Amino acid sequence: MRSDDLETRMRRFEATMEAQIPPGFQIVARLDGRSFTRLTHEVCDFAAPFDRGFHDLMAVASRHLMECGFNILLAYSESDEISLLFHPDEGSFGRKPRKWISVLAGEASGAFSLALGRAAAFDGRLSVLPGPAQVVDYFRWRMNDAARCCLNGHAYWLLRGQGLSARTVAGRLQGMSRADKHELLFQHGINFDALPTWQKRGFGVYWQERQIAGHNPLTNQETLARRRSLYTDDELPWKDDYAAAIRRLLAGLEFRAADVDLSPRTPTCRS
Numbered sequence: 001m002r003s004d005d006l007e008t009r010m011r012r013f014e015a016t017m018e019a020q021i022p023p024g025f026q027i028v029a030r031l032d033g034r035s036f037t038r039l040t041h042e043v044c045d046f047a048a049p050f051d052r053g054f055h056d057l058m059a060v061a062s063r064h065l066m067e068c069g070f071n072i073l074l075a076y077s078e079s080d081e082i083s084l085l086f087h088p089d090e091g092s093f094g095r096k097p098r099k100w101i102s103v104l105a106g107e108a109s110g111a112f113s114l115a116l117g118r119a120a121a122f123d124g125r126l127s128v129l130p131g132p133a134q135v136v137d138y139f140r141w142r143m144n145d146a147a148r149c150c151l152n153g154h155a156y157w158l159l160r161g162q163g164l165s166a167r168t169v170a171g172r173l174q175g176m177s178r179a180d181k182h183e184l185l186f187q188h189g190i191n192f193d194a195l196p197t198w199q200k201r202g203f204g205v206y207w208q209e210r211q212i213a214g215h216n217p218l219t220n221q222e223t224l225a226r227r228r229s230l231y232t233d234d235e236l237p238w239k240d241d242y243a244a245a246i247r248r249l250l251a252g253l254e255f256r257a258a259d260v261d262l263s264p265r266t267p268t269c270r271s
Helices: 003-017 036-043 052-066 097-116 132-160 166-174 178-187 197-201 240-250
Strands: 026-033 072-078 081-086 122-129 203-216 221-233
Touching: 026 036, 026 097, 026 132, 052 072, 052 081, 052 097, 052 203, 052 221, 072 132, 072 240, 081 132, 097 122, 122 132, 132 166, 132 178, 132 197, 132 240
Parallel strands: none
Antiparallel strands: 026 081, 026 122, 072 081, 072 203, 203 221
16 A cells, blocks of 8 residues: 555545634633642652642742643642633644643643653643633632632641541531631631732732833933733632633633732742
8 A cells, every 4th residue: 555545545534633723712721730640749748738838839830831832821729630721713733722731731741740850640621611700600610619629628638637547437427517627727726818919819820011121322311111921810809800800801801900000929849
């Protein structure tokens, strides 16, 4: 069989995965750490329920994804997942889902592994959303999940610290309301509302324009220039304010209002 004929024949089998997402739909990607429970608690021994070093590793991966060749408006991370909001006109790889998923999962895995110093992997999926309202719903859904996981995580590890088995703790928490879990923490000196915001809401990485002061040696005059840089936001807004910030991005505006003073933050890596 001629090489050209063989290629044509075999390409047909790949074509089953060649569907394209048509224009007009908003795309959000979600990347999840593969076997990260084992990685964080057995292999690397990160603190539970939250570890600042792990947070910074997720921030490194999130920042890398923002600059990996796609037009991404926001990277939102909570727990071991990263959600990416793409510009509505993003058309890389002909908007083929298999290419987006494989490339993004590979980029996240590589960036996280290099920062961690050992192999780690992410899987990926895409949400194809009909409009801005569903985009806002998606990100509110993931932030609600962050709050739920934070409450459950602190309650779980509080009880585990008292010597209870994993099965006993899981059974006890299953029958508790959210108010009961808040009270459990409060009785042991943990005010849920006072916990770091990034634990309760996750964190975001997005582009921010700033005015940079400079000096022109030719004219000997002070100058102002605008530079775009990534900002890692550990103090995300909540509920309606968060929804409004997502809508700002979709409208071509900055996530935060221009009059909000944000000082640069660069995450540190766990060595």
